[in-house]
Amino acid sequence: MTTRRITEHLPFGEKRDPRFFGQDILSVSQFDRDDLETIFAVAHEMYGIVERIGSFDLLKGKILTNLFYEPSTRTSSSFVAAIERLGGSVVQINNVTYSSVSKGETLEDTVRTMESYTDAIVLRHPEKGSAARAAAAAAKPVINAGDGPGEHPTQALLDAYTIREEMGTMDGLTVTMLGDLKYGRTVHSLAKLLTMYDVKINYVSPDILEMPESLVAEVDAAGIEQHATADLDEVLAATDILYVTRIQKERFEDPSEYDLVKDSYVITPETLSGAKERMAVMHPLPRVGEISTDVDSDPRAAYFRQMEYGMYVRMALLALVLGRA
Amino acid sequence: MTTRRITEHLPFGEKRDPRFFGQDILSVSQFDRDDLETIFAVAHEMYGIVERIGSFDLLKGKILTNLFYEPSTRTSSSFVAAIERLGGSVVQINNVTYSSVSKGETLEDTVRTMESYTDAIVLRHPEKGSAARAAAAAAKPVINAGDGPGEHPTQALLDAYTIREEMGTMDGLTVTMLGDLKYGRTVHSLAKLLTMYDVKINYVSPDILEMPESLVAEVDAAGIEQHATADLDEVLAATDILYVTRIQKERFEDPSEYDLVKDSYVITPETLSGAKERMAVMHPLPRVGEISTDVDSDPRAAYFRQMEYGMYVRMALLALVLGRA
Amino acid sequence: MTTRRITEHLPFGEKRDPRFFGQDILSVSQFDRDDLETIFAVAHEMYGIVERIGSFDLLKGKILTNLFYEPSTRTSSSFVAAIERLGGSVVQINNVTYSSVSKGETLEDTVRTMESYTDAIVLRHPEKGSAARAAAAAAKPVINAGDGPGEHPTQALLDAYTIREEMGTMDGLTVTMLGDLKYGRTVHSLAKLLTMYDVKINYVSPDILEMPESLVAEVDAAGIEQHATADLDEVLAATDILYVTRIQKERFEDPSEYDLVKDSYVITPETLSGAKERMAVMHPLPRVGEISTDVDSDPRAAYFRQMEYGMYVRMALLALVLGRA
Numbered sequence: 001m002t003t004r005r006i007t008e009h010l011p012f013g014e015k016r017d018p019r020f021f022g023q024d025i026l027s028v029s030q031f032d033r034d035d036l037e038t039i040f041a042v043a044h045e046m047y048g049i050v051e052r053i054g055s056f057d058l059l060k061g062k063i064l065t066n067l068f069y070e071p072s073t074r075t076s077s078s079f080v081a082a083i084e085r086l087g088g089s090v091v092q093i094n095n096v097t098y099s100s101v102s103k104g105e106t107l108e109d110t111v112r113t114m115e116s117y118t119d120a121i122v123l124r125h126p127e128k129g130s131a132a133r134a135a136a137a138a139a140k141p142v143i144n145a146g147d148g149p150g151e152h153p154t155q156a157l158l159d160a161y162t163i164r165e166e167m168g169t170m171d172g173l174t175v176t177m178l179g180d181l182k183y184g185r186t187v188h189s190l191a192k193l194l195t196m197y198d199v200k201i202n203y204v205s206p207d208i209l210e211m212p213e214s215l216v217a218e219v220d221a222a223g224i225e226q227h228a229t230a231d232l233d234e235v236l237a238a239t240d241i242l243y244v245t246r247i248q249k250e251r252f253e254d255p256s257e258y259d260l261v262k263d264s265y266v267i268t269p270e271t272l273s274g275a276k277e278r279m280a281v282m283h284p285l286p287r288v289g290e291i292s293t294d295v296d297s298d299p300r301a302a303y304f305r306q307m308e309y310g311m312y313v314r315m316a317l318l319a320l321v322l323g324r325a
Numbered sequence: 326m327t328t329r330r331i332t333e334h335l336p337f338g339e340k341r342d343p344r345f346f347g348q349d350i351l352s353v354s355q356f357d358r359d360d361l362e363t364i365f366a367v368a369h370e371m372y373g374i375v376e377r378i379g380s381f382d383l384l385k386g387k388i389l390t391n392l393f394y395e396p397s398t399r400t401s402s403s404f405v406a407a408i409e410r411l412g413g414s415v416v417q418i419n420n421v422t423y424s425s426v427s428k429g430e431t432l433e434d435t436v437r438t439m440e441s442y443t444d445a446i447v448l449r450h451p452e453k454g455s456a457a458r459a460a461a462a463a464a465k466p467v468i469n470a471g472d473g474p475g476e477h478p479t480q481a482l483l484d485a486y487t488i489r490e491e492m493g494t495m496d497g498l499t500v501t502m503l504g505d506l507k508y509g510r511t512v513h514s515l516a517k518l519l520t521m522y523d524v525k526i527n528y529v530s531p532d533i534l535e536m537p538e539s540l541v542a543e544v545d546a547a548g549i550e551q552h553a554t555a556d557l558d559e560v561l562a563a564t565d566i567l568y569v570t571r572i573q574k575e576r577f578e579d580p581s582e583y584d585l586v587k588d589s590y591v592i593t594p595e596t597l598s599g600a601k602e603r604m605a606v607m608h609p610l611p612r613v614g615e616i617s618t619d620v621d622s623d624p625r626a627a628y629f630r631q632m633e634y635g636m637y638v639r640m641a642l643l644a645l646v647l648g649r650a
Numbered sequence: 651m652t653t654r655r656i657t658e659h660l661p662f663g664e665k666r667d668p669r670f671f672g673q674d675i676l677s678v679s680q681f682d683r684d685d686l687e688t689i690f691a692v693a694h695e696m697y698g699i700v701e702r703i704g705s706f707d708l709l710k711g712k713i714l715t716n717l718f719y720e721p722s723t724r725t726s727s728s729f730v731a732a733i734e735r736l737g738g739s740v741v742q743i744n745n746v747t748y749s750s751v752s753k754g755e756t757l758e759d760t761v762r763t764m765e766s767y768t769d770a771i772v773l774r775h776p777e778k779g780s781a782a783r784a785a786a787a788a789a790k791p792v793i794n795a796g797d798g799p800g801e802h803p804t805q806a807l808l809d810a811y812t813i814r815e816e817m818g819t820m821d822g823l824t825v826t827m828l829g830d831l832k833y834g835r836t837v838h839s840l841a842k843l844l845t846m847y848d849v850k851i852n853y854v855s856p857d858i859l860e861m862p863e864s865l866v867a868e869v870d871a872a873g874i875e876q877h878a879t880a881d882l883d884e885v886l887a888a889t890d891i892l893y894v895t896r897i898q899k900e901r902f903e904d905p906s907e908y909d910l911v912k913d914s915y916v917i918t919p920e921t922l923s924g925a926k927e928r929m930a931v932m933h934p935l936p937r938v939g940e941i942s943t944d945v946d947s948d949p950r951a952a953y954f955r956q957m958e959y960g961m962y963v964r965m966a967l968l969a970l971v972l973g974r975a
Contacts, residue, residue: 054769055711061380063409065402074763077715077741081767084713084739089409091402092417092742105611108618113399113610116633117406119379285763286755293758308766386705388734390727414734416727417742430936433943438724438935441958442731444704 020320024135025143028156028189033196040161042316042325043309047165050085050312057087058324063118064088067110068145069096069125074285075145075154078307079122082314091118108137115140120321123147141321149185154317155284156189158310163241165309166280166302170197174238178204179245179265179290181211186284187245188215195222202235203228206261209251232264236274242267244283246290268292272300282306345645349460350468353481353514358521365486367641367650368634372490375410375637382412383649388443389413392435393470394421394450399610400470400479403632404447407639416443433462440465445646448472466646474510479642480609481514483635488566490634491605491627495522499563503529504570504590504615506536511609512570513540520547527560528553531586534576557589561599567592569608571615593617597625607631670970674785675793678806678839683846690811692966692975693959697815700735700962707737708974713768714738717760718795719746719775724935725795725804728957729772732964741768758787765790770971773797791971799835804967805934806839808960813891815959816930816952820847824888828854829895829915829940831861836934837895838865845872852885853878856911859901882914886924892917894933896940917941922948932956 019035031039049056064083068076071094080090091114107125111134114121123134124145131144131151146152164170175194177187181203191211194201201224203211210228219226229235236242247265252258266289267281280302283291287303295301319325344360356364374381389408393401396419405415416439432450436459439446448459449470456469456476471477489495500519502512506528516536519526526549528536535553544551554560561567572590577583591614592606605627608616612628620626644650669685681689699706714733718726721744730740741764757775761784764771773784774795781794781801796802814820825844827837831853841861844851851874853861860878869876879885886892897915902908916939917931930952933941937953945951969975 053711055713061378061410061412063380063406073743073746077743077764077767080741081713084741085711087711089414089739091405091409093398093402096398104613106618109611112629113632114402116629117402117636286759288754293756304762304766307763311767386703386735386737388705388731414739416730416734418723418727421723429938431943434936437954438957439727441954442727442961 016323017320017325020317020325021323022141023321024131024141025153025317025321026131026135027144027151028153028193030153036157036160036193036196039157039313039316039320040164042319043161043312044165045325046085046312046315046319047309050315055085055087058319059083059322060087062086062088062120062318062322064090064318065114065118065121066090066092067096067114067121067123067125068092068094069123069130071095072124072146074307075124075152076122078310079143079145079314079318082311083318085311086315086318088119088318107134111138111142120318143317143321151189152185153189154310154314155186156193157317158306158313159186159190159243159282159284160193161313162282162302162306162309163280166305167240167278170194170199172198173240174200174202174235175241175243176202176204176232176235176239177211177243177245178232178267180209180247180251181205181245182209183248183251184245187211187243190243191215191219195219195224200225201227202239204230204232204235204265206230206247206265208257209247230264232271233274236271237276239275240279242275242279242281244281244287244290246288266290266292267295269294269298271295272298275300341648342645342650345642345650346648347466348646349456349466350478350642350646351456351460352469352476353478353518355478361482361485361518361521364482364638364641364645365489367644368486368637369490370650371410371637371640371644372634375640380410380412383644384408384647385412387411387413387445387643387647389415389643390439390443390446391415391417392421392439392446392448392450393417393419394448394455396420397449397471399632400449400477401447403635404468404470404639404643407636408643410636411640411643413444413643432459436463436467445643468642468646476514477510478514479635479639480511481518482642483631483638484511484515484568484607484609485518486638487607487627487631487634488605491630492565492603495519495524497523498565499525499527499560500566500568501527501529501557501560501564502536502568502570503557503592505534505572505576506530506570507534508573508576509570512536512568515568516540516544520544520549525550526552527564529555529557529560529590531555531572531590533582534572555589557596558599561596562601564600565604567600567604567606569606569612569615571613591615591617592620594619594623597623600625666973667970667975670967670975671973672791673971674781674791675803675967675971676781676785677794677801678803678843680803686807686810686843686846689807689963689966689970690814692969693811693962694815695975696735696962696965696969697959700965705735705737708969709733709972710737712736712738712770712968712972714740714968715764715768715771716740716742717746717764717771717773717775718742718744719773719780721745722774722796724957725774725802726772728960729793729795729964729968732961733968735961736965736968738769738968757784761788761792770968793967793971801839802835803839804960804964805836806843807967808956808963809836809840809893809932809934810843811963812932812952812956812959813930816955817890817928820844820849822848823890824850824852824885825891825893826852826854826882826885826889827861827893827895828882828917830859830897830901831855831895832859833898833901834895837861837893840893841865841869845869845874850875851877852889854880854882854885854915856880856897856915858907859897880914882921883924886921887926889925890929892925892929892931894931894937894940896938915940917945919944919948921945922950925950 120141126148128150135142283303451473453475460467608628770791776798778800785792933953
């Protein structure tokens with residue numbers, strides 16, 4: 001399937017995939033497994049091209065608005081590098097709150113102004129639903145780069161793509177999610193995406209930070225085997241993907257409770273001694289102690305590669321929505 | 326005239342118009358009608374090229390300094406997109422006040438430093454006369470993107486160009502300016518530019534926000550027919566261009582006075598039912614209620630197209646001062 | 651030597667100088683005279699190319715991270731213009747302290763993230779040693795653009811290159827450093843670089859702002875003739891390069907002491923009447939009164955040319971570390 005797809009859309013620029021061309025990227029739930037395969041196949045091609053030649057002019061002349069109502073340097077930089085590696089350029093707008101573009105102006109008006117200058121808009125905004133509002137106002141593609149408590153679909157896509165690149169496949173894998181599973185937006189989105197594949201999911205967290213029941217039910221409805229525990233050791237040996245997230249002290253009413261659990265959720269070289277030789281440790285970054293820096297040199301430490309894969313996924317999405325893949 | 330001019334300077338890059346090459350853009354009063362025709366003709370070509378191919382490499386290798394001492398994301402973004410659509414690039418400098426470039430440094434020194442790196446400078450600065458000071462210090466072109474209570478010539482040019490694109494001509498039109506005509510810099514500059522054409526101008530505003538007498542006298546001296554009223558209905562039916570500006574509550578000593586008038590100056594679909602079928606509603610944006618969003622889908626709503634035309638005018642100015650048109 | 655070198659590495663892109671390719675630029679002390687000659691020769695070629703054609707595509711497709719933990723618009727802009735004149739592009743990160751990339755994240759993690767997106771990193775950071783830490787974490791080249799009280803090697807290189815361009819050579823020159831020689835990082839670094847050449851150095855400063863003894867000893871050990879005085883007149887007539895720095899009022903415990911000396915260290919046209927006809931006045935900028943603006947039109951006023959030379963030096967460094975010179 002993937003291979004056929006790659007053949008289909010080569011050479012670049014001669015095919016406009018109607019599932020993506022001119023479309024918005026708002027939520028992981030807009031994609032079926034076939035769509036994901038397309039995105040990952042194009043991302044993989046981007047990977048290969050960047051490895052070989054660094055950049056190419058697939059989107060030369062295209063201009064992206066990077067519209068950030070709240071700071072997210074990592075996501076913003078990743079999109080900037082993505083469009084630049086494709087020969088395009090950027091209009092960067094930071095801290096919109098303090099800028100004249102937003103002086104009492106609605107998000108819709110700002111977006112319509114920016115689409116009159118540029119070819120697509122990446123939007124980061126603190127309000128849930130803001131990306132959908134922007135997309136409704138704009139004729140040009142809007143990519144949701146995080147709408148507060150809503151979604152951050154390109155993060156979920158890069159997480160899934162990382163698993164695929166690291167392990168070669170998704171099917172048959174055991175994915176263990178660790179840390180704050182209650183509030184962590186990334187693990188929620190990833191769990192949803194994984195329902196499209198044949199995986200087993202383990203949840204490892206303190207009691208008070210367990211995966212929300214509604215999400216567990218949703219994953220269960222897709223026939224995915226799930227297992228929850230507070231003890232990583234119970235599931236580590238069978239784990240293919242260990243997805244680590246940060247546990248924030250503020251989540252605990254009683255600070256001493258935090259002190260009790262925190263060390264059980266820190267990954268060290270000792271932790272990994274009980275893990276498979278072929279495994280990938282992921283983290284959305286930034287980390288603050290959840291993974292010891294001593295782990296960085298372990299080949300299983302995949303979190304910096306994960307950042308790089310993120311750029312390839314964003315290159316793929318930009319190429320697809322702009323009709324060049 | 327326009328047609329001849331277009332022929333004259335094609336192909337791009339083979340002619341350097343001495344009226345523009347290496348010159349500064351500081352004030353609308355530096356242009357005569359012939360200059361305006363040239364700017365609009367080049368802007369119209371830019372429009373056509375962007376419609377067909379998006380971007381092209383007319384200014385490839387040229388670098389623009391976007392030097393903003395106060396925020397103006399709309400103007401800044403428009404210039405960034407303009408130079409990027411011409412294949413050039415940008416050194417963006419925001420919030421100069423907080424940056425080391427300005428630590429006690431004079432505007433002149435900053436400008437001379439930036440011209441040692443780049444090919445032209447767009448300057449936004451809160452002080453009247455700052456653009457002229459910068460231009461005096463710099464050997465390279467300086468474009469005034471607003472010098473406080475001074476001028477904002479590229480805004481005036483884009484307003485005039487919008488009228489020309491929307492109506493095909495300027496001559497014979499009735500232009501109605503609505504709202505705060507006393508403090509609105511955009512309507513003052515536009516009125517000055519319109520004196521070069523055969524138009525009629527209506528002013529619609531509350532008494533306390535009328536067009537300044539000095540400007541009325543200047544426009545009168547050019548033989549332009551003018552009419553002032555507080556009632557839009559009186560002039561709407563004959564209007565070709567309705568230029569709306571915001572009325573700020575703070576302009577009124579007595580808030581209740583504001584409440585009395587504000588609704589008479591809000592454009593709704595009902596308002597437009599009394600207007601010509603071929604008419605253009607303009608607004609410099611941002612708007613805060615002066616034009617109902619229900620108007621946006623009316624073909625006469627020209628304010629977002631106005632933003633787009635602004636980019637073409639800035640592309641034209643950059644090409645002209647850098648000697649490629 | 652220089653000539654041979656130029657021949658050796660032409661045409662651009664066919665030779666990767668192993669002394670520079672993939673290397674970090676952390677300190678002036680990492681270079682020997684031969685290295686400097688290479689940098690200056692490549693910078694001189696950049697100068698010639700920019701003079702003739704403005705920009706060229708030597709680093710097309712290369713992306714630079716400009717990572718600024720503290721503002722330095724001049725240095726930042728210089729690097730942006732440098733990579734853009736070489737056809738490359740930038741991911742600009744300002745005010746990292748307030749950005750999510752740094753929320754508790756270590757410098758090392760930020761740097762590893764950014765190198766996963768881009769090809770080289772320019773780092774400005776307030777802590778001494780930060781550039782070396784970043785370079786240890788990164789596989790890709792890191793260029794130190796100032797690490798607080800540490801070094802600012804590209805400033806020292808551009809100062810030395812300015813002398814070379816202005817006078818044609820370094821050897822045989824008398825360099826006079828004026829102002830705050832105690833705290834001025836630029837004069838310290840320049841003095842170190844000059845030990846590789848056959849020069850004489852004069853130090854002119856108030857007693858309390860004299861060149862540190864350790865540095866004088868280091869320069870002496872290299873066999874360089876040095877002379878310290880509080881009186882510029884004593885050495886001006888024999889001076890080829892007059893390097894002026896700012897004296898900050900805050901350095902004086904007693905403000906009246908500052909008032910006593912400050913005027914003796916201001917350069918005016920009268921000052922220059924006692925200087926050689928062929929001489930260069932340099933200043934790292936910004937200046938705040940140390941050099942009268944009346945001096946600007948004197949052909950010996952080299953400080954704005956110095957800014958421009960800085961761009962060529964940075965173009966050279968980028969081309970060298972990225973393996974295209």
